[in-house]
Amino acid sequence: MREARRVVITGIGVVAPGGISRKQFWDLLTAGRTATRTISLFDATPFRSRVAAECDFDPIVAGLSRRQIRQWDRTTQFAMVAGKEAIADSGISGQSDPHRTGVMVGTACGSTMSLDSEYALVSDEGKSWLVDEFHGSPYLYDYFTPSSMAAELAWTAEAEGPVGIVSTGCTSGLDVVGHAVDLIRDGEADVMVAGASDAAISPITVACFDAIKATTARNDSPETASRPFDRTRNGFVLGEGSAIFVLEELEHARRRDAHIYAEVSGHASRCNAFSMTGLRDDGMEMADAITAALGEARFNPAEIDYVNAHGSATKQNDRHETAAFKRSLGDHAYRAPISSIKSMIGHSLGAICALELAACALTIENSVIPPTANLHEPDPECDLDYVPIVAREAQVDTVLSVASGFGGFQSAIVLNKPERRRTV
Known part of the structure; x- marks a missing residue:
């Protein structure tokens, strides 16, 4: 039986709390520092849980234009910045066939922040049952369809192969990579730009997790609020961010002498x-x-x-x-x-x-x-x-x-x- 094509990671890009790059992310983790704090993206005073791990993200500093900032939800902005870092890290630009290059993006919540703010705008902060659509953003369609995020990243990656979205809740970030790996193994692509992005620290998200008491109420100690496997743990801390990878068929990567971080084998x-x-x-x-x-x-x-x-x-x-x-x-x-x-x-x-x-x-x-x-x-x-x-x-x-x-x-x-x- 013919051996299945093997798939490796040759590029990594990260936007994360405490680090807007792969290096800053790794420095935070290995130092054991926490990036959890009191929510600053909106007034969380009315909520039970008021802590989160926010990204200190300035889209202008990250290289986005004002037009892109206006058009893209924060989730898409994260994915684009992480994607560009992954592509640059891999050195893949100009070294793959666009028709053999694809993009897969995972997300649980899509453009939650923009949808939340746009609904508040068209409904006059929720006062109007009949909303006035004329006050909505011209990009509302993109906010409603998460596939727009994958399309934007595909244009940046010059990918004309398989492009799509995987949304399986909190497992999306693993499942999307698994799906991209399968596409390469099956011969549908040689290169896949794949990863996940979510930016859902918004009133609607916080309210939903408050309702089921899944998030921590340790508001007086945000830096130590997330305590996995500790006897005193009492819920998770909401976060945001993105990680995007360049995945390649192993021999494709070796032919261009690419740096290989790891193989995705199962x-x-x-x-x-x-x-x-x-x-x-x-x-x-x-x-x-x-x-x-x-x-x-x-x-x-x-x-x-x-x-x-x-x-x-x-x-x-x-x-x-x-x-x-x-x-x-x-x-x-x-x-x-x-x-x-x-x-x-x-x-x-x-x-x-x-x-x-x-x-x-x-x-x-x-x-x-x-x-x-x-x-x-x-x-x-x-x-x-x-x-x-x-x-x-x-x-x-x-x-x-x-x-x-x-x-x-x-x-x-x-x-x-x-x-x-x-x-x-």
Whole structure:
């Protein structure tokens, strides 16, 4: 049987809380600094949870024109800036066939901020049931259709191959990369610009999470509010950001002597068909996704050098995830270092798993494992090695990253140094 085409990461671009570049992002993570703070993007006084991890993003400084700023929602702005960094990092411009180059973007919420503000405008702050459309932005159509974000990035990348959107809630950032990898493996493209973006720190989003008490109410200590796997955790911190990758067929990358961060060797997704927001304690669905991803990647559980956890800092998720690791990795779950970067940059919904994937690739590149910040009192029910407080130097050749999302979605992905992969 012919060996499947292999796919590698050759470019990374990041817009994140605490860092508007790949380097700043990595510096924040390895220093164990937190970027969570009191919400400043709007007046959050009426809300239960008033903390978030915001990006200190100046679109002019980031190189966007005033026309682009007017046209693009903050989510699209993030994706475009991260995408340009990834393309420049890869050196792919002019070295790929446009018809063999595609774009896939993941998002959970699309243009939430623009839709929120535009609705307030046309409805006179919600006072009018019959809205006046003449006061709306001429770009409202783009805000309503997230595919416009992928189209904008495709024009920048000169991509005339497969272009689309993946929206599977909080697993979007993993699933979109998995889908892009499949397109390359199947011969539909040689290069894919793929990743995720979300900027949803808005009144409507905060109100929705307030209603189900999923976010933390630790408003008096925003810097330490996100506490994955800690006994005192009480909910996640909302975030925002984007990570975009250049993915290439391995031989295509080698022919142009591209720098390779890591190979994407396995991906799987499952749905628990159980609850929109609930998770079963046994972690079965996430464990099944992990086992399937490892099988596709041809790695045994004991070969995983680091696990990037979903680690949302909700009581339910952290217990569920701990059980999933034990079920899928066996005894190795107690030996593998595990951490959650949401402790430092919050939970940016559809974008977070792409940001976590960027952290995984940089972990392989630099042999440093980011810590779980604010983990001072480990929960006895979360009794694995969650790398508390301080980054850890270690040889890391193979990484597992996992994600869990509303709707029952559970996803897992495996990255590795290409030389570590068994191909037969």
